[in-house]
Amino acid sequence: xxxxxxxxxxxxxxxxxxxxxxxxxxxxxxxxxxxxxxxxxxxxxxxxxxxxxxxxxxxxxxxxxxxxxxxxxxxxxxxxxxxxxxxxxxxxxxxxxxxxxxxxxxxxxxxxxxxxxxxxxxxxxxxxxxxxxxxxxxxxxxxxxxxxxxxxxxxxxxxxxxxxxxxxxxxxxxxxxxxxxxxxxxxxxxxxxxxxxxxxxxxxxxxxxxxxxxxxxxxxxxxxxxxxxxxxxxxxxxxxxxxxxxxxxxxxxxxxxxxxxxxxxxxxxxxxxxxxxxxxxxxxxxxxxxxxxxxxxxxxxxxxxxxxxxxxxxxxxxxxxxxxxxxxxxxxxxxxxxxxxxxxxxxxxxxxxxxxxxxxxxxxxxxxxxxxxxxxxxxxxxxxxxxxxxxxxxxxxxxxxxxxxxxxxxxxxxxxxxxxxxxxxxxxxxxxxxxxxxxxxxxxxxxxxxxxxxxxxxxxxxxxxxxxxxxxxxxxxxxxxxxxxxxxxxxxxxxxxxxxxxxxxxxxxxxxxxxxxxxxxx
Amino acid sequence: xxxxxxxxxxxxxxxxxxxxxxxxxxxxxxxxxxxxxxxxxxxxxxxxxxxxxxxxxxxxxxxxxxxxxxxxxxxxxxxxxxxxxxxxxxxxxxxxxxxxxxxxxxxxxxxxxxxxxxxxxxxxxxxxxxxxxxxxxxxxxxxxxxxxxxxxxxxxxxxxxxxxxxxxxxxxxxxxxxxxxxxxxxxxxxxxxxxxxxxxxxxxxxxxxxxxxxxxxxxxxxxxxxxxxxxxxxxxxxxxxxxxxxxxxxxxxxxxxxxxxxxxxxxxxxxxxxxxxxxxxxxxxxxxxxxxxxxxxxxxxxxxxxxxxxxxxxxxxxxxxxxx
Numbered sequence: 001x002x003x004x005x006x007x008x009x010x011x012x013x014x015x016x017x018x019x020x021x022x023x024x025x026x027x028x029x030x031x032x033x034x035x036x037x038x039x040x041x042x043x044x045x046x047x048x049x050x051x052x053x054x055x056x057x058x059x060x061x062x063x064x065x066x067x068x069x070x071x072x073x074x075x076x077x078x079x080x081x082x083x084x085x086x087x088x089x090x091x092x093x094x095x096x097x098x099x100x101x102x103x104x105x106x107x108x109x110x111x112x113x114x115x116x117x118x119x120x121x122x123x124x125x126x127x128x129x130x131x132x133x134x135x136x137x138x139x140x141x142x143x144x145x146x147x148x149x150x151x152x153x154x155x156x157x158x159x160x161x162x163x164x165x166x167x168x169x170x171x172x173x174x175x176x177x178x179x180x181x182x183x184x185x186x187x188x189x190x191x192x193x194x195x196x197x198x199x200x201x202x203x204x205x206x207x208x209x210x211x212x213x214x215x216x217x218x219x220x221x222x223x224x225x226x227x228x229x230x231x232x233x234x235x236x237x238x239x240x241x242x243x244x245x246x247x248x249x250x251x252x253x254x255x256x257x258x259x260x261x262x263x264x265x266x267x268x269x270x271x272x273x274x275x276x277x278x279x280x281x282x283x284x285x286x287x288x289x290x291x292x293x294x295x296x297x298x299x300x301x302x303x304x305x306x307x308x309x310x311x312x313x314x315x316x317x318x319x320x321x322x323x324x325x326x327x328x329x330x331x332x333x334x335x336x337x338x339x340x341x342x343x344x345x346x347x348x349x350x351x352x353x354x355x356x357x358x359x360x361x362x363x364x365x366x367x368x369x370x371x372x373x374x375x376x377x378x379x380x381x382x383x384x385x386x387x388x389x390x391x392x393x394x395x396x397x398x399x400x401x402x403x404x405x406x407x408x409x410x411x412x413x414x415x416x417x418x419x420x421x422x423x424x425x426x427x428x429x430x431x432x433x434x435x436x437x438x439x440x441x442x443x444x445x446x447x448x449x450x451x452x453x454x455x456x457x458x459x460x461x462x463x464x465x466x467x468x469x470x471x472x473x474x475x476x477x478x479x480x481x482x483x484x485x486x487x488x489x490x491x492x493x494x495x496x497x498x499x500x501x502x503x504x505x506x507x508x509x510x511x512x513x514x515x516x517x518x519x520x521x522x
Numbered sequence: 523x524x525x526x527x528x529x530x531x532x533x534x535x536x537x538x539x540x541x542x543x544x545x546x547x548x549x550x551x552x553x554x555x556x557x558x559x560x561x562x563x564x565x566x567x568x569x570x571x572x573x574x575x576x577x578x579x580x581x582x583x584x585x586x587x588x589x590x591x592x593x594x595x596x597x598x599x600x601x602x603x604x605x606x607x608x609x610x611x612x613x614x615x616x617x618x619x620x621x622x623x624x625x626x627x628x629x630x631x632x633x634x635x636x637x638x639x640x641x642x643x644x645x646x647x648x649x650x651x652x653x654x655x656x657x658x659x660x661x662x663x664x665x666x667x668x669x670x671x672x673x674x675x676x677x678x679x680x681x682x683x684x685x686x687x688x689x690x691x692x693x694x695x696x697x698x699x700x701x702x703x704x705x706x707x708x709x710x711x712x713x714x715x716x717x718x719x720x721x722x723x724x725x726x727x728x729x730x731x732x733x734x735x736x737x738x739x740x741x742x743x744x745x746x747x748x749x750x751x752x753x754x755x756x757x758x759x760x761x762x763x764x765x766x767x768x769x770x771x772x773x774x775x776x777x778x779x780x781x782x783x784x785x786x787x788x789x790x791x792x793x794x795x796x797x798x799x800x801x802x803x804x805x806x807x808x809x810x811x812x813x814x815x816x817x818x819x820x821x822x823x824x825x826x827x828x829x830x831x832x833x834x835x836x837x838x839x840x841x842x843x844x845x846x
Contacts, residue, residue, distance in 0.1 A: 051749075051750050053746065053749055053750060079752055079754055080752065081752075082749065082750055082751065082752040083750065083751040083752030083753075084752060086750075087750075088747065088750030088751070090743055090746060090747045090750065091743070095742065095743045095744065096743045096744055096746075096747045097744055097747070098744045098748070098762050098765075099744075100765050100766065100839065100840060101761075101762075101765075106747075106748075106751075109748070109751055109753065109757075109761070110751045110752070113751065113752045113753060113757070114752060158747065161747075161751060162750075162751075171750075
């Protein structure tokens with residue numbers, strides 16, 4: 001039997017830059033082939049070459065879908081294939097739907113473009129499709145705009161649009177990135193069901209844990225080339241290429257605390273006394289009708305990490321803002337280093353602000369885009385304008401070259417941006433660092449480097465972390481103690497390992513079960 | 523049971539739109555009062571005797587008795603606050619008073635001239651939007667070269683002053699080529715040059731914002747998703763990009779109305795075309811206070827009507843605004 005898709009020696013160039021070189025793979029009906037790699041590895045461009053939408057120059061010894069030679073097919077023929085025979089679930093659930101149109105209209109477009117149907121038939125079918133993609137109240141949702149839907153619902157709507165014409169091939173480009181754990185599990189289940197119904201799947205991801213669940217064949221890409229490929233079981237059990245080993249090692253799920261995610265050795269730990277540096281009691285905050293935070297208490301000791309895990313809207317970021325005293329609690333209080341903190345007036349709080357720092361998910365938007373890295377760090381060091389040595393040392397302490405001081409943050413990679421944010425946060429030598437989803441928008445391999453860096457800094461500086469994330473794998477790897485939040489309340493709290501081994505609460509059990517882990521497809 | 527179900531969305535529509543509408547109406551009344559007040563007092567700051575203006579200007583050598591009679595006729599002998607209150611009271615019932623120079627009710631003068639200006643402005647707006655859309659579409663399809671060329675064209679068009687453009691067009695099309703009349707005769711041929719004078723600079727501004735947002739939309743992930751669905755270039759442009767381009771263009775429409783009216787003062791004067799712009803200019807020159815005030819108030823009213831309509835259109839095109 002010949003495969004549905006056959007790609008031999010594919011290369012894609014943009015001007016003089018070759019972003020994909022010598023890539024070959026097949027996809028069988030009812031099976032899933034995955035391409036794994038970091039951002040910029042050429043995996044998305046490889047996938048788009050099957051749609052004829054790379055925007056670059058495509059060459060290949062063979063680029064075939066079913067009976068169609070995609071290299072010689074006319075633009076018209078390609079346009080008919082797209083949507084009808086090849087469905088595309090694009091990267092970034094939050095931006096892949098037109099914000100000005102109801103989501104149902106986008107799904108109806110697929111039907112309108114490829115079938116002779118009336119508007120009434122189409123809107124009936126749209127509702128069926130949304131239901132099939134697991135969207136509750138599909139009739140209501142079809143008439144809403146993307147801005148009115150959660151990330152998970154938007155991704156399901158995109159899938160509904162992609163599968164509207166029962167395509168034989170579904171390309172899913174990072175279908176679960178930036179989604180909550182349980183939502184991610186639901187989307188993966190949906191794709192799995194489509195695969196079992198006979199759809200061929202091309203899955204693109206940076207996360208081997210996501211891939212291992214669905215794919216039978218895996219290609220590992222780096223800098224436009226395939227460094228290793230094979231069955232997913234073989235790749236996970238016996239990775240040959242060092243890069244594959246590094247990617248596997250970078251997945252934090254089920255990895256004990258202090259286990260290294262990268263090859264860099266850990267720094268020796270400094271001696272610290274485990275006194276309480278931060279404590280909150282009975283924190284509550286209401287926004288309109290919404291009880292965002294409801295009676296949350298915790299204590300954080302020096303040199304330790306307290307994890308707060310929960311899904312979007314669970315109130316974890318509000319806890320961070322209350323702790324940083326950016327928001328006033330309706331009830332309860334926070335004390336820092338044994339002294340009152342949240343009750344103080346801002347003027348008396350300001351001299352002690354350097355004791356508590358913060359890093360966020362979107363490092364880039366936390367920088368003034370006009371300032372250079374050096375200027376950003378000098379400002380936070382509070383040193384004289386020309387103290388280049390202190391800046392260089394600070395950059396080195398977060399694993400960056402001092403030469404980056406002259407650059408502007410926009411020109412750095414995501415991982416480098418987050419390192420600069422960390423450098424800025426530790427510059428005033430704080431005791432406590434609030435980390436709000438610090439690695440959620442990073443590739444797994446970059447995430448591993450940042451997590452190891454945070455670990456090193458904690459050991460050498462005796463920092464305490466309040467670590468907020470939706471990712472169960474990350475929080476287990478990073479924290480000594482754990483709080484699980486849902487709808488503003490603490491549903492479970494205790495030492496991290498105890499919570500993971502014996503989750504007392506039903507919701508915690510569901511979260512833990514939904515976390516993706518590396519597992520070979522048998 | 524069918525009735526409450528049917529009534530529910532209607533009441534929610536009312537709840538959504540009514541506060542907005544009341545707020546807008548309150549704003550209109552406030553702005554009209556402010557415009558009337560400022561104009562009333564600003565006109566008094568111009569040196570000279572309004573009674574002289576009534577009798578034909580400073581050179582008219584009117585007798586003291588005639589001046590006193592004019593003052594009494596037009597209520598100018600009363601204290602200023604009282605004049606102001608009388609004036610507001612008349613405005614409240616829609617009475618804009620008598621034009622000094624034309625000896626006609628202001629409302630009649632405006633009525634005779636408004637139509638011509640509105641026609642000129644409306645045709646100019648349509649022509650400007652068509653030129654801007656053409657340039658934007660050409661940029662979207664023609665690649666970086668087309669985008670660079672239309673960018674230069676737009677900057678030049680936006681920078682050209684009305685009076686220079688009007689004279690250049692007359693020199694080219696009337697004096698040299700003799701295709702079109704240099705003054706605005708009734709009919710379509712007389713409209714072409716005035717419309718081009720007003721439309722070209724406006725098209726430059728509109729084109730700049732529309733091109734920007736069309737190119738942004740064409741490069742966005744949802745357009746990639748639409749293409750992957752099998753949508754062609756036409757579909758992407760009409761279904762997705764155009765709507766995104768319309769948002770900033772609609773936002774500019776209120777400003778465009780102001781630009782068209784101020785442009786009309788120049789254009790109507792140069793092309794000797796009857797209209798509200800030319801009436802305003804001659805009223806200011808003759809110190810015809812009631813006519814100046816009347817025109818300013820009508821223009822302010824029109825301006826607010828247009829901004830209200832653009833707000834409404836914005837909300838129809840961009841549903842995200844309705845939630846706010």
